[in-house]
Amino acid sequence: MPGVYFITSEFLADAKSAARDRGMPGIRLLTLPADKYYRFRDSKEELQPLAGASFDCMIDLLTRPLSSEEAKPSPIRQQKENGEIWVSGNDFLDAFEKTNEMFLANHWADGLPIVPPAPELVRSMLSGTTRSPEEVIGQVAPKNGTATVEKIAINAVMAGAKPEYFPVILAAMEGFTDKGYDLTHVQASTGSFTPVVIVDGPIAQELGFNSGIGMLGHGWRANSTVGRALRLSLLNIGQTWPQVNDMALTGRLEAYTFFTFAEDMARSPWEPYHVSRGFKAEDSTVTVATSVNPAVFGGGAVTPWTGQGVIDAIVARIQSGGVVWPHSQTHILVLHPDCAVDLAHHGYTRRSLQDHLYDKTRVPYEKIAGPVFFGHDNEIDFIRASVADGRIRPGRAQVFLDALKPGGRIPVVQSPDDFHIFVAGGSPGYDLLFSYPGTNWANQTKRVSAATRTAAGRV
Amino acid sequence: MHLEVMNPRGEIPPPATLGISPRVPTLEGRKVVLIDNGKFGANNFLAALADMLTEKYRNATPVMYPKPAAQTITNLPKWYPTVKQQGDLFVFGVGD
Numbered sequence A: 001m002p003g004v005y006f007i008t009s010e011f012l013a014d015a016k017s018a019a020r021d022r023g024m025p026g027i028r029l030l031t032l033p034a035d036k037y038y039r040f041r042d043s044k045e046e047l048q049p050l051a052g053a054s055f056d057c058m059i060d061l062l063t064r065p066l067s068s069e070e071a072k073p074s075p076i077r078q079q080k081e082n083g084e085i086w087v088s089g090n091d092f093l094d095a096f097e098k099t100n101e102m103f104l105a106n107h108w109a110d111g112l113p114i115v116p117p118a119p120e121l122v123r124s125m126l127s128g129t130t131r132s133p134e135e136v137i138g139q140v141a142p143k144n145g146t147a148t149v150e151k152i153a154i155n156a157v158m159a160g161a162k163p164e165y166f167p168v169i170l171a172a173m174e175g176f177t178d179k180g181y182d183l184t185h186v187q188a189s190t191g192s193f194t195p196v197v198i199v200d201g202p203i204a205q206e207l208g209f210n211s212g213i214g215m216l217g218h219g220w221r222a223n224s225t226v227g228r229a230l231r232l233s234l235l236n237i238g239q240t241w242p243q244v245n246d247m248a249l250t251g252r253l254e255a256y257t258f259f260t261f262a263e264d265m266a267r268s269p270w271e272p273y274h275v276s277r278g279f280k281a282e283d284s285t286v287t288v289a290t291s292v293n294p295a296v297f298g299g300g301a302v303t304p305w306t307g308q309g310v311i312d313a314i315v316a317r318i319q320s321g322g323v324v325w326p327h328s329q330t331h332i333l334v335l336h337p338d339c340a341v342d343l344a345h346h347g348y349t350r351r352s353l354q355d356h357l358y359d360k361t362r363v364p365y366e367k368i369a370g371p372v373f374f375g376h377d378n379e380i381d382f383i384r385a386s387v388a389d390g391r392i393r394p395g396r397a398q399v400f401l402d403a404l405k406p407g408g409r410i411p412v413v414q415s416p417d418d419f420h421i422f423v424a425g426g427s428p429g430y431d432l433l434f435s436y437p438g439t440n441w442a443n444q445t446k447r448v449s450a451a452t453r454t455a456a457g458r459v
Numbered sequence B: 001m002h003l004e005v006m007n008p009r010g011e012i013p014p015p016a017t018l019g020i021s022p023r024v025p026t027l028e029g030r031k032v033v034l035i036d037n038g039k040f041g042a043n044n045f046l047a048a049l050a051d052m053l054t055e056k057y058r059n060a061t062p063v064m065y066p067k068p069a070a071q072t073i074t075n076l077p078k079w080y081p082t083v084k085q086q087g088d089l090f091v092f093g094v095g096d
Helices: A009-021 A044-063 A092-105 A119-126 A149-159 A163-177 A183-188 A202-206 A221-237 A307-320 A337-345 A350-360 A379-388 A394-403 B042-056 B080-086
Strands: A003-008 A029-032 A085-088 A136-140 A145-148 A194-200 A259-262 A285-291 A295-297 A329-335 A419-423 A431-437 A443-447 B002-005 B031-036 B061-066 B089-095
Touching: A003 A009, A003 A044, A009 A029, A009 B089, A029 A044, A044 B042, A044 B089, A085 A092, A092 B002, A119 A149, A119 A163, A136 A163, A136 A221, A145 A149, A145 A221, A149 A163, A149 A221, A163 A194, A163 A221, A163 A285, A163 A443, A194 A202, A194 A221, A221 A259, A285 A329, A285 A431, A295 A307, A307 A329, A307 A337, A307 A350, A307 A431, A329 A337, A350 A419, A379 A394, B031 B042, B031 B080, B042 B061, B042 B089, B061 B080
Parallel strands: A003 A029, A003 B089, A194 A259, A329 A419, B031 B061, B031 B089
Antiparallel strands: A085 B002, A136 A145, A194 A285, A285 A443, A295 A431, A329 A431
16 A cells, blocks of 8 residues: 655654664655644644645655665665674773774664673673573564574673673563563653663572662662663664664663662562562562653651552552553552551552552543543543453453443553562662553563572572 | 674564555545554644645545554554555654
């Protein structure tokens, strides 16, 4: 079917890149000036000048016969990403600097200095696991790059990770490349979504992950380099770059290390998160998820707080988001240990807290019978469309359909399980809400395995 | 001195390349499917185009056809084939 794509000028490189990725380099694109489109899109009347200015060109693109290259484009050849790379310098410092300059110029680095991935360092990283270097972990969006164990090891070396961290990094990459995880969205979206990476099980303490005061900050090599290894792996294996096909308008938060930390299982009044998900207590796991900037709750060291007060504030925050978007919204609560203990003291289990959040965050039908919503007449139609095309799980669809009437209360998530509760932070501490009003699912937990240098994660 | 380093990039299996569909000689008598990608303003822009289409091609029929969800950019296998059923050619906008 012949057609033309309108894009704004800032997305031209992104559109061409995406078209090529999908084997259609010849699609016909028409750009609108970004500085005018985004300012004047509130009404049809405001956009008439832009439509008028582009109309003749649109007709031309729809009617002008194809060139031979458009009709039958040349095959896209595979670019080899292997082979020896030698960097020459007057001395080690010079070669080190030239390596960093080359990597950044090639878009192979994140802007911070990297550890040059020398073969002997990569072999050392690979010794942290029994997995074969040729094993394929998965394909990394947006360019569908193949993540082998070796490629991930190269990026882990660059990040400054230790070999004993490598099995954790591999488990996280399994999560990111799982077909149930929408990696494209977090890699490419204009929204500044960022991954959250949470380690559970005995390997967290054995590797020295911080789960207390400062857990989202600097100073702990495990937190920082595991996060950075994942950042570099996604950047290099997925082949993204800002302003080309990573269109995060203000950049991704925690761009260098993501939000990487461990659950404080020792101080939690409940079972560890991974046990609640069906893993054994002796397992070690990594949970990866996509989030916006976390919201902060509680009084910390400054003002008094209660566990119930924190939960009530979280409920109010979720409700104020204004968007039901139930087909894939997920929330990660990270409660500092004292808050979790207070909630448990008042009778909450992890399960009852999830049920409480699910019930209290439901939105009245009357609040969503509102205006045009993402191409639909209103949010009600959007939810019905989500049911019809299967984005709401079949077992939960009826809950939403039953609520789509006056007096109904529509859940913001598909089930209470979509409130993921972790315990981490210090005393005093704050409580965090990582939310994702996403498109598709972006939450996976994978078991750490095949470790050689730790007692945990071996099997 | 010489420093040997390894390439951190993933190999990309090259996609099969596809040509784009042949064009139509004129829009007269054609149904033009205007696909709203769900981002704010797209409906307004496409509506402005629809007005111009009917003004300049009296026998052309614009058909507004929104995507089911704005940011769902992957895996709409059931929906995309339905676009063909709506008309003869399409205009998709506005990215992003």
